[in-house]
Amino acid sequence: MDRQNRNRLVGLIFFLVLFPVLVMNVGAIGHYLDVMIFVGIYSLINMGLSLLMGYAGQISLGHAAFFGLGAYTSGILCTKLSLSPWLAMFAGVAITALIAYIVGVPSLKLKGHYLAMATLGFGVIVYIFFNEEVALTGGPSGFSDIPGLTIMGLNLNNDLYYYILVWSLVLLTLIFSLNVINSRIGRALRSLHDSEVAAAAMGVETSRFKVIIFVLSAAYASIAGSLYTHYVGFLSPSSFDLFLSIKLVMMVVVGGMHNIWGALLGTWLLTFLGNEWLHVFHDFDILVYGAILLAIVMFLPEGLIDLTPRMRRLWKGR
Amino acid sequence: MSSENFNTFLRVEDLRKSFGGVRALKGLSFTVNSGMIKAIIGPNGAGKTTLFNVITGVFPPNTGSIAFEGVSIDGRKSGEIARLGVSRTFQNVEIFSRMTVLENVMVGRHIQSRAGIISTGFRLLRMRREERQIQESAMEFLQFVGLEHRAGELAGNLPLGEQKLLEIARALATEPKILLLDEPAGGLNTRETEGLAVLIHRILDKGITVVLVEHDMNLVMDISDEIVVMNFGEKIAEGKPKQVKNDPLVIKAYLGEEVDYSNL
Amino acid sequence: MEKISLTGQLIQYIFTGITVGSIYAMVALGFNIIYNVTEIINFAQGEFVMLGGLIMVFFSAFLKLPLPLAFLLTVAVVTGVGALMERFTINPLKNATVLTMIIVTIAVSILLKGIAMFVWGKDPYIIPPFSGSEPIVILGAAIQTQTLWVLLMTAVVVVLLSLFFKKTRYGKAMLACADDPDAARLVGIKVNTMVLISFALSAAIGAVAGAIITPISLMEYDRGALLGLKGFGASVLGGLGSFYGAVVAGILLGIIESLCAGLISSGYKDAVALLLLLLVLYVRPSGLFGNVEAGKIKEF
Numbered sequence: 063m064d065r066q067n068r069n070r071l072v073g074l075i076f077f078l079v080l081f082p083v084l085v086m087n088v089g090a091i092g093h094y095l096d097v098m099i100f101v102g103i104y105s106l107i108n109m110g111l112s113l114l115m116g117y118a119g120q121i122s123l124g125h126a127a128f129f130g131l132g133a134y135t136s137g138i139l140c141t142k143l144s145l146s147p148w149l150a151m152f153a154g155v156a157i158t159a160l161i162a163y164i165v166g167v168p169s170l171k172l173k174g175h176y177l178a179m180a181t182l183g184f185g186v187i188v189y190i191f192f193n194e195e196v197a198l199t200g201g202p203s204g205f206s207d208i209p210g211l212t213i214m215g216l217n218l219n220n221d222l223y224y225y226i227l228v229w230s231l232v233l234l235t236l237i238f239s240l241n242v243i244n245s246r247i248g249r250a251l252r253s254l255h256d257s258e259v260a261a262a263a264m265g266v267e268t269s270r271f272k273v274i275i276f277v278l279s280a281a282y283a284s285i286a287g288s289l290y291t292h293y294v295g296f297l298s299p300s301s302f303d304l305f306l307s308i309k310l311v312m313m314v315v316v317g318g319m320h321n322i323w324g325a326l327l328g329t330w331l332l333t334f335l336g337n338e339w340l341h342v343f344h345d346f347d348i349l350v351y352g353a354i355l356l357a358i359v360m361f362l363p364e365g366l367i368d369l370t371p372r373m374r375r376l377w378k379g380r
Numbered sequence: 381m382s383s384e385n386f387n388t389f390l391r392v393e394d395l396r397k398s399f400g401g402v403r404a405l406k407g408l409s410f411t412v413n414s415g416m417i418k419a420i421i422g423p424n425g426a427g428k429t430t431l432f433n434v435i436t437g438v439f440p441p442n443t444g445s446i447a448f449e450g451v452s453i454d455g456r457k458s459g460e461i462a463r464l465g466v467s468r469t470f471q472n473v474e475i476f477s478r479m480t481v482l483e484n485v486m487v488g489r490h491i492q493s494r495a496g497i498i499s500t501g502f503r504l505l506r507m508r509r510e511e512r513q514i515q516e517s518a519m520e521f522l523q524f525v526g527l528e529h530r531a532g533e534l535a536g537n538l539p540l541g542e543q544k545l546l547e548i549a550r551a552l553a554t555e556p557k558i559l560l561l562d563e564p565a566g567g568l569n570t571r572e573t574e575g576l577a578v579l580i581h582r583i584l585d586k587g588i589t590v591v592l593v594e595h596d597m598n599l600v601m602d603i604s605d606e607i608v609v610m611n612f613g614e615k616i617a618e619g620k621p622k623q624v625k626n627d628p629l630v631i632k633a634y635l636g637e638e639v640d641y642s643n644l
Numbered sequence: 645m646e647k648i649s650l651t652g653q654l655i656q657y658i659f660t661g662i663t664v665g666s667i668y669a670m671v672a673l674g675f676n677i678i679y680n681v682t683e684i685i686n687f688a689q690g691e692f693v694m695l696g697g698l699i700m701v702f703f704s705a706f707l708k709l710p711l712p713l714a715f716l717l718t719v720a721v722v723t724g725v726g727a728l729m730e731r732f733t734i735n736p737l738k739n740a741t742v743l744t745m746i747i748v749t750i751a752v753s754i755l756l757k758g759i760a761m762f763v764w765g766k767d768p769y770i771i772p773p774f775s776g777s778e779p780i781v782i783l784g785a786a787i788q789t790q791t792l793w794v795l796l797m798t799a800v801v802v803v804l805l806s807l808f809f810k811k812t813r814y815g816k817a818m819l820a821c822a823d824d825p826d827a828a829r830l831v832g833i834k835v836n837t838m839v840l841i842s843f844a845l846s847a848a849i850g851a852v853a854g855a856i857i858t859p860i861s862l863m864e865y866d867r868g869a870l871l872g873l874k875g876f877g878a879s880v881l882g883g884l885g886s887f888y889g890a891v892v893a894g895i896l897l898g899i900i901e902s903l904c905a906g907l908i909s910s911g912y913k914d915a916v917a918l919l920l921l922l923l924v925l926y927v928r929p930s931g932l933f934g935n936v937e938a939g940k941i942k943e944f
Contacts, residue, residue, distance in 0.1 A: 121743055123750075168926040174742035175685035179876050180925050183918040186873065190918075194911040238501040245500035245511065246486070246493050253476045253487045260474035262458035263436055263467065264554060265491035274497055304869055308750060315747055320478075349758025356751040359744060360736065 067240055070323055071233075078229050082222055094338075095221045099293060101333045102228035104313065105326050106286035109232075109239050110279025111314045112325035117243060118275045119255035120170060121178045123307050124185030128280040130192060130302030131158045132287025134199055137208045137297045147211050151288035155281050162280030163273065170272040185307045192299035204298025211292045218292075228289055235282060239322055251275060305348075309336075312351060316358045318365025327367055389414040389589055390435075390558060395444035395454075397427075397434055404430040406613040407444070412558070412591055417584060419592045419600045422610035423633060428593040429471050431610075432560050436468050437461045448558070463491050465557035469547040469564060471593070477536030481527060484535050484546055485518040488553025492517075518553060525549040525579060541572045548579065558589040565596040577603050601625070609633065652784030657906040658899055659782075663791045663860065665898020666798035667693070670853035671875020672882060672890035673805065674846035680822035680885050681835075681842040684745050688729065688753035690872025691760075692847045695722050696854025697863030698760055701769040711774060719851045725756070726847020730840050753868060760865035768864040774856075790859045797856045801849060802891055809887075814841060822885070870914065874901075877921035883931030893932065 085094045107129055114120050135154035139145040145153070169180045192199050199205070210219040211227065218224050242248050250271055253261040262268050291297060309332070317328020332354075336347060362368060390412040397405040404427045412418045420428050434441045437458040446454040453461050476484050493514055495507040522528045525545040530538060535546060544564055551559055561580070565573045573596060580590055580603055594600050600607065600621070607624045609617040611633040617624050624630055671689055678686045699721050703714035733748050740748070773790040780787050809815040820828040821838045829835050854863065878897045882889025897917055905913035924931065 115743065119743065121746060172925055172929065175746060176880075176925055176929060178687075178746050179685070179873070179880070180922055182873060183877070183921050183925075186870070187915050187918050187922075190912060190915040194909070194915075241503050242497060242501050245507065246490055246495055246514065247497055247500050249479065249483055249487050250490055252479055252483075256476035256478055257474040259438055259458075260470060260476065260550075261487070262438070263462060263470075263474075264487050264550065265459045265462035266487065267457075267459045278497065308754065311747070311750070312754075319743075346758060346762050348754060349762050352751055352753075352755030352758045356733065356748070356755055359748050359751055360733065363740075363744060 064244070067244075071237070071240075074236075074326075075233070078233075082225060086222070095225055097334060097337050099221065099225050099228050100337065101330050102225070102232045103286045103290050103293070104310065104333055105232050105329045106228075106235055106289070107279075107283040107310055108314050108317075108325040108329045109235055109322055110282035111310055112319060112322045113239060113242070113251070113275050114279045115311070115314055116319040116321060116325070117248065117251040117255065118272055120272055120276065121174075121311070122181040122276070122279070123178050123304075123311060124181035124183075124188070125279070125283050125310050126302045126304070126306035127185040127188035128158050128162060128283035129287040129290070129306070130188060130299070131161060132284030133291040133297055133302065134192065134287075135284075136288035136291045137205065138198065140209055140292075141205065141207060147209065147288070147292055151285065154288050155284045158284035158287075159277050159281050162277045166273045166276040166280075170269060170276060182304070182307070186304055189299055189303055192302060199299070200297070202299060204296060206296040208291050208295045208297065210295065224293055228293075231285065231289070235285075236322070236326070243322065247271065247274075309351070312355050316355060316365060318367035320364060321367050324365045324367035328365065331366070388412075389449065390591070391445075391447045392431075392435070393445045393447075395431070395434060395446065396442045397430055397439070398442060404613050405434065405441070405444075408610070408613065408615055410608050410615060410618060412589060414589055415584070415587070416605040417580065417590045417592060417603055419594060419604035419607045420610060421594065421597075421600055421607060422616075425612070426610040427613040428610060429562060430613075432468060432562050432593060435461075435560065436466060459491075462554055462556075465555070466560070467551040467554045467556035467558075468560035469544070469551055469562055471562040471566065473540065473543045473547060475535045475538075475543050475546055475550075477534070479535055480531065481533050481535050481538065481546055482515070482518055482522065482531040485521050485549050485553045486514050488521070488550040489514045489518055491554055521549045521553045524552065524582075526575075540567045541569070544568065544576075545579075548583075552583065552586075552588075556588060558591065559583060561590060561592045561594075563593055563595060565594055565599050573599055649784050653906065654903075655783050655785040656787075657902045659785060659787050659791055660906075661899030661902030662895055663794045663857075663898065664902060665878075665895035666794050667853045667857050667871070667894075668875050668878040668897050669891045669894025670798060670801060670849050671871055672879035672894045673801070673887070674849045675876055675879040676885050676887065676890050677818075677846050677849075678842045679879075681818055681825075682734070682839050684734070684749065685876065686843070686846065687746065687749040687872065688756060688868075689846065689850060689875060690868035690870070691753045691756040692722055692726060692850025692868075693854040693857075693871050693875075694760060694863060694865065694868035695725060695756060696851030697858040697867075698764050698769060698854070698865070699851070700855035700858055701764075701771055701863065705769070705771045715855055718855050719848050722851030722854075723844045723848040726843040726845075726850075727840060729847075730843035734839065734843065735836070753872070757865055757868060764865055766865060768862040769858070770862045771859050773859040788860060790856070794856050794860070797852060798891075801852055805849075805887070808845075814838075818842065873921075874914075874917050877917055877924075880921060880929070881924050881931055886931065889931055 081098060082095055085091055107125055111122065111125055114122055132154040135157050136147065136150045139150035139153055140147050165184055169177060172180055193202050210217060212218060218227055250261065250266040253264065253266060254268055254271065258268055313328040313332045314325045316332060317326065318324025358365060362372065388411045393409045395405050395408040408431065420431065422428055433439060435446055437456050440455040444454065445452060448464055448466060451464065453464060476487060493510050495510055499507040519528060519531065522531055525548055527542060527545055527549060530542065535543065538546060565576055568576060577599055584590055592604065604621055606619065607621055608615055609624055609630045616629045616633055617627040671693060674689045674692065675685060678684055696718055700714060700718045703709045703717050704711060729752050733752055737744065737748060773788065774793045776789050780789060809819055817833045818838050818841065820833055821835050825835050874897065878894035879890050881897060882893030897920065901913050901917050904916045
């Protein structure tokens with residue numbers, strides 16, 4: 063891992079440790095810890111999306127489906143079969159990865175717009191499935207009473223404990239992802255993005271790597287889904303709709319899709335905007351989201367993570 | 381030189397490829413022997429780059445066969461062909477512009493390494509050792525083409541001449557048996573082209589066979605052992621530089637092209 | 645109420661299918677026109693339909709303008725939106741990657757959706773049918789008069805478009821751009837302008853679709869995405885870029901969907917269209933009527 067990544071990692075850990083201390087003692091923003099848990103859950107998904115979009119150059123407008131598959135697998139196995147949540151989480155990853163593989167192999171043969179539409183279509187199909195299979199999923203009204211998580215008898219039904227759990231997993235996933243990026247696999251992926259034909263000529267198995275990353279990102283999303291389920295204790299299809307898929311892509315793009323740190327930044331910003339700061343706009347958050355996304359793509363195409371380097375470039379007149 | 385020679389290395393037979401209604405290759409045949417420099421020349425649109433693309437599996441031929449070391453490679457995927465020891469550069473430089481120069485060559489080491497997603501993600505010891513080896517050998521290939529001082533720079537920031545060298549280093553990093561160079565001298569100045577000629581000979585000295593598509597006739601006549609002349613997807617002449625130079629068909633094909641005939 | 649016979653029911657389903665299918669066909673036409681000129685898939689295509697419906701509601705039900713005037717104004721406003729979109733988001737981003745183009749059109753679609761929610765709120769709106777609400781009985785099936793309006797307007801759109809591409813200077817120029825933008829530029833066609841026209845035209849067709857379907861299916865701010873997705877399904881099914889393919893495939897998709905809804909399960913009717921889309925993309929990306937060269941079809 064290079065120095066920049068290491069510094070950022072240390073900075074992030076520092077922030078994560080300080081955050082609860084700062085926030086919990088201030089009444090007005092005491093619930094920020096809760097928001098931060100959601101930031102962590104979405105960060106898990108978006109690190110995968112960042113690998114897929116920023117590094118493999120592929121798009122998915124259906125990642126809410128993988129998030130939902132993990133969530134529903136956990137929820138259903140824990141309530142209907144009383145399976146251990148950790149086992150259910152593992153089962154969720156296995157099922158989601160399998161489905162991602164089955165969908166990914168033919169989908170990733172498609173290019174650009176076709177791939178976007180195929181994943182979009184897949185996402186909507188899964189959403190319809192959640193709505194229609196009432197016996198299994200509870201239909202549009204969903205189902206509740208999903209048990210919380212415990213570790214060795216310790217009940218994590220507490221925001222601080224859950225915060226620690228979620229963000230530890232985020233950090234592990236982040237380190238795992240950074241390691242992949244800085245390896246032959248990461249280089250192969252980045253090469254694909256710059257020139258697919260040259261990458262192929264170097265023996266990079268283009269289709270295989272696209273599928274691997276697609277499946278990996280689906281697995282991340284599935285873990286996030288399980289964490290989500292046990293945190294909110296309630297599931298309904300509307301948490302996994304088309305707009306979530308698009309919002310996830312937005313977070314990655316707004317933060318900067320060519321950089322996994324950008325994905326984290328975008329997730330943090332848009333989740334806080336959506337859950338907290340945009341409440342002044344009531345129902346009109348969609349409008350603001352659209353405006354932010356458009357402004358970023360038009361004027362800061364590499365995302366917010368590129369803001370300071372870009373200012374520096376502009377300052378130097380380049 | 382007979383094509384029935386026992387050391388026939390690459391054999392292309394009756395290769396045909398068309399796009400829509402355009403026939404880019406119309407039954408092309410030739411052979412390349414081990415340890416030689418073979419040039420393929422012809423006017424623009426003769427089908428030279430298409431030929432390279434078909435050989436390296438960018439797209440399959442419509443009919444015809446390609447055998448490398450006696451193994452049929454037509455219709456195989458690019459990656460497989462690269463693994464068999466065929467590497468190439470591109471006419472319109474296809475470097476990985478957002479990666480550093482060193483990383484570009486490290487991608488070239490891809491097929492010479494094997495760490496998977498688990499061992500890279502968890503940075504297992506085996507993977508770390510392999511990573512160090514990749515880096516060291518990539519540096520050696522950069523030194524071979526004389527770009528070691530550029531290792532840390534973004535490849536997209538290099539001038540064209542160095543980007544072309546980088547492509548060669550990257551191709552060499554796959555440890556090919558045969559190297560296909562697509563217009564390596566295109567856009568180079570005279571001094572750079574001279575350097576290129578020396579480099580190609582040093583590549584040959586490493587035991588790598590070279591096939592060259594090139595417009596710079598001085599370079600082609602200077603370094604090639606044999607030349608294939610193509611026009612409109614067909615071979616119109618083949619032989620040693622001297623024979624080809626005086627072939628009336630060749631001269632006719634080049635009429636109207638900006639070519640220095642004194643060199644032909 | 646008397647019992648409807650099975651054939652009557654089937655005919656009813658088919659009519660419903662053709663009606664909805666006409667809308668898909670028009671969305672698909674919109675996709676094709678922009679794709680042919682720019683190779684961009686406009687993810688905001690469905691939002692044009694949504695805007696068409698809601699603006700029609702505003703002019704005809706709120707301002708109580710006469711129907712023809714309301715209709716023309718609706719088309720004009722949405723056409724303007726399409727043109728604005730092209731000038732302010734597509735045109736400045738020349739040489740952007742496909743990924744960027746996808747995201748830009750998605751951003752516009754979110755923006756339009758947000759504006760619609762801001763203006764009209766979350767409730768669905770309806771306007772009365774263009775002429776009389778008494779259904780006509782054909783072979784035992786009750787057909788709404790608005791259905792006939794939808795069919796008529798679709799036919800008008802198709803005929804006008806063919807005339808536009810075959811007879812007018814701009815239409816021919818657009819075909820030329822679709823065929824080979826570089827060559828078109830060389831012979832003095834302003835590709836830039838053609839791209840603008842393609843967005844305006846697509847928006848106009850979307851507006852027509854939205855305005856005529858609202859009396860049947862209501863309209864609300866978040867209908868755009870699914871309409872767009874199904875319209876894209878129709879456009880792929882018919883071979884992306886193919887003019888008549890889009891029309892046939894759109895109507896076919898509508899009928900299949902309507903039959904599935906009626907005979908199998910209404911909940912999965914949306915899924916059927918999407919499964920069909922995935923199947924076509926996986927198995928035959930050039931579409932049912934397209935050539936073998938996938939995605940290369942440039943014929944209107």
